[in-house]
Amino acid sequence: MYEVTLIPGDGIGPEITESTRQVIEATGINIKWHMVNAGLNVYENTGVLVPNDLYESLSKNKVALKGPITTPIGSGFRSINVMLRKKYDLYANIRPVKYISGIHSPYKNVDLVIFRENTEGLYAGIEEKINDEQYKSIKIITKKASTRIIHSAFKYASDHNKEKVTVVHKANILKLSDGLFLNTAREISKEYPNIKLEEVIVDNMCMQLVINPSRFEVIVTMNLYGDILSDLCAGLVGGLGVVPGANMGDHMAIFEAVHGSAPDIAGKNIANPTALILSGSMMLDYLGEKEKAKSIVNAVNTVIGNGQWITADLGGTATTKEYTNAIIDLIK
Ligand code: NAD
Helix, strand or coil, X not given: CEEEEEECCCCCHHHHHHHHHHHHHHCCCCXXXXXXXXXXXXXXXXCCCCCHHHXXXXXXXXXXXXXXXCCCCCCCXXXXXXXXXXXXXXXXXXXXXXXXXXXXXXXXXXXXEEXXXXXXXXXXXXXXXXXXXXXXXXXXXXXXHHHHHHHHHHHHHHHCCCCEEEEEECXXXXXXXXXXXXXXXXXXXXXXXXXXEEEEEHHHHHHHHHHCHHHCCEEEECHHXXXXXXXXXXXXXXXXXXXXXXXXXXXXXXXXXCCCCCHHHCCXXXXXXXXXHHHHHHHHHHCCCHHXXXXXXXXXXXXXXXXXCCEXXXXXXXXXXXXXXXXXXXXX
């Protein structure tokens, strides 16, 4: 039996985590869920953002499925998502972006994986007031963090027979910090002679992705660029509702969708749970349950391909629950 921490989160989080839990259980896997919440909902009810129970559960289970958590904009508390990634050193944010047949999109051949550095960059959260009209933010890039995310990307490319890793940077302007990241990629690429290193400046990368995304296989980049490129890539394959993700460290993994808490559609039973369901499939794969992981992907592909039970973001009329049930029926 596996023990997994389940964090429902805010906004659409409780709806899509419930869908995902049901889909995972339909595979027949034996999981004991430790449900512990954190975030805005919890804060409003208890005055605590992250209860100790959550830290205890994560430290014990070392695997979690997490719904999105709301972060106030401009003021208020700092992101709990970022805090968890840093606290548990979940340095690799891995986001596979793959076109699912049936989704309306001009791009039918997208199949790439983004490796986003997850612990530093501008997300180090070092901001300072100089005076009322001047503030500064500091971007931290270290050799250690750059090395391990770039290694992860190359190892993935090597394990999956990919020919190329694309490093995305702005080292023409940020010569020292982005320069370090780029030079580290050049060094590490020498350990993988069969994999080509491609270097692309981030602004050009946005254009290249829109013109011809199918030419990319594995993308490795710093924290903020990875965040922005992930949403861009999600837009290529049908939107945020379909792109999963994993926050991986050496000793813990938290699986969550790329998207946020979508407060505009929360509580309406219309959110698309696909991104979190596919994150759940990544989790089963991580746990070594390859067949069960694949059965989820196959069911998602079939239901979306069929088109009868798809949610509004993909042009359908099905509710979150109807879509979830269609997947569960296929798995069973
Ligand atoms: P968002 O991803 O929540 O939503 C952007 C748009 O995409 C919205 O129109 C939303 O309705 C739509 N959308 C997102 N997920 C969807 C789904 N599953 N099905 C259908 N439509 C979906 O981004 P935002 O509005 O910028 O952020 C809202 C909150 O989420 C903010 O507080 C932000 O900080 C937080 N956030 C959390 C995480 C996380 O927990 N990892 C990630 C990103 C944003």
